[in-house]
Amino acid sequence: MLVGKRASSEEPGGSVVDELMIEATGVQKVYEAGGLRVRALRGVDLGIRRGEMVAIMGPSGCGKTTLLNVLSGLDELSDGDVRIDGEAIGGMSDKRRTRFRAERMGFIFQSYNLIPVLSAIENIELPLLVAGKKPKKARRWALDALEMVGLSDQADKRPAEMSGGQQQRVTVARSLVNNPAIVWADEPTGALDSETSKGIMDLLVRLNGEQRQTFVLVTHDAAVAARAHRTILMRDGNITSDEQNGSPRGEGE
Numbered sequence: 001m002l003v004g005k006r007a008s009s010e011e012p013g014g015s016v017v018d019e020l021m022i023e024a025t026g027v028q029k030v031y032e033a034g035g036l037r038v039r040a041l042r043g044v045d046l047g048i049r050r051g052e053m054v055a056i057m058g059p060s061g062c063g064k065t066t067l068l069n070v071l072s073g074l075d076e077l078s079d080g081d082v083r084i085d086g087e088a089i090g091g092m093s094d095k096r097r098t099r100f101r102a103e104r105m106g107f108i109f110q111s112y113n114l115i116p117v118l119s120a121i122e123n124i125e126l127p128l129l130v131a132g133k134k135p136k137k138a139r140r141w142a143l144d145a146l147e148m149v150g151l152s153d154q155a156d157k158r159p160a161e162m163s164g165g166q167q168q169r170v171t172v173a174r175s176l177v178n179n180p181a182i183v184w185a186d187e188p189t190g191a192l193d194s195e196t197s198k199g200i201m202d203l204l205v206r207l208n209g210e211q212r213q214t215f216v217l218v219t220h221d222a223a224v225a226a227r228a229h230r231t232i233l234m235r236d237g238n239i240t241s242d243e244q245n246g247s248p249r250g251e252g253e
């Protein structure tokens with residue numbers, strides 16, 4: 001596989017398949033810390049289709065990040081069931097779950113999480129090298145990914161030599177370099193001004209349309225959520241609304 005070398009769909013976001021990819025049933029998460037018990041998720045039911053871009057919104061502390069983390073297997077759930085392509089991630093061993101994540105998922109966080117001493121291209125190819133890919137192949141895939149996010153000319157720059165928007169585009173390239181089936185993004189535009197944020201969303205919407213990946217993103221920004229196919233609202237550990245977004249979502253809207 002090579003990212004960026006596959007056929008584009010006819011229109012941005014025109015690639016949702018009528019098939020559930022992520023299925024959460026009765027998901028609960030309880031944190032216990034220092035004698036305190038916080039019920040962060042109180043029985044969430046949710047289905048996400050292949051190729052869908054879903055935004056999760058809601059007030060601070062309502063459980064958005066927790067939901068992302070238990071759906072992706074970054075964190076363990078306390079009760080309920082999460083299935084991805086029919087496989088229950090709660091039933092996997094730690095080793096299997098880590099591999100499942102490395103092979104099938106990409107992550108984008110607000111705080112870029114780039115390694116400062118590595119160049120853009122080295123940051124992107126690192127997960128491939130860790131996964132045991134040959135250096136030549138890792139470099140080729142990383143260059144493709146960098147091209148896909150429009151940063152081919154920045155390959156040798158270190159994070160500190162790039163703008164926030166450019167750094168976030170590097171993390172987008174890194175999250176996509178292994179052609180994951182699902183990309184999880186926690187506040188991907190949270191640290192960016194509105195213009196740069198729009199540029200990142202143009203990129204994610206385009207990739208979602210072209211690459212047919214499923215995107216689940218947490219955001220506080222209604223303009224960001226409007227670019228998704230669907231918006232889920234949370235409150236106090238529950239989903240309180242789950243609606244398709246009506247308006248067009250292509251670039252430049």
Ligand SMILES: Nc1ncnc2c1ncn2[C@@H]1O[C@H](COP(=O)(O)OP(=O)(O)OP(=O)(O)O)[C@@H](O)[C@H]1O
Nearest residue numbers: 031032033038040059060061062063064065066067
């Ligand atoms: N590791 C943890 N230990 C204990 N409590 C936690 C932990 N992580 C989150 N919580 C609590 O769980 C609840 C949900 O937190 P979460 O981070 O999922 O909310 P959020 O909606 O993503 O918030 P924000 O928008 O501020 O990022 C909050 O009450 C939070 O304090």
